[in-house]
């Protein structure tokens with residue numbers, strides 16, 4: 001058995017998700033990549049949209065959420081790791097992201113008394129195909145770390161989230177209009193909304209709108225990654 005295992009290891013060495021370096025079995029990221037993850041802490045960012053001050057999106061749109069935070073920028077290694085988690089079943093990164101996101105919440109939303117954690121839903125068909133909803137995986141762990149109840153069925157989704165890459169800022173908001181709806185009352189609750197990546201904020205905004213419609217007092221958002229324009 002040992003021989004077969006050694007043979008397979010030689011044939012399919014375990015590689016770092018960030019840089020393809022060969023690393024010990026069971027690891028996912030090498031130390032160099034871990035050190036290189038682009039963190040958002042200490043940057044001067046807008047309290048509402050979470051972007052760097054000079055890239056603030058609030059000039060173009062009045063968001064329905066109170067504030068967004070994220071531990072990492074959507075670039076380089078952070079981006080590769082998130083894509084591995086999101087598309088290639090690297091679920092071992094869920095814990096890593098959740099811990100970092102929970103820390104961002106504790107730091108940036110210090111003193112906010114949350115009483116519900118919710119997440120951006122996926123169309124059931126897509127979730128079945130992928131096997132999991134990455135936002136749920138993050139939210140469930142964040143709920144445990146922060147000791148705030150997870151409300152699993154808070155939001156519904158009635159259309160496929162369109163691929164947003166190539167559309168401009170304004171178009172992204174039109175694309176998600178009416179996609180999310182509230183399933184239950186969140187009257188008087190202060191909600192933490194969880195998603196994987198924030199780009200324009202259109203998805204978070206549409207979800208926040210639905211959560212406010214459900215009676216939520218305020219909606220704060222946390223994502224794993226946040227866009228940073230060059």
Ligand SMILES: [Zn+2]
Pocket residue numbers: 016017018019020021029030031032033034
């Ligand atoms: Zn690496």
Ligand SMILES: [Zn+2]
Pocket residue numbers: 046047048049050051056057058059
């Ligand atoms: Zn802003």
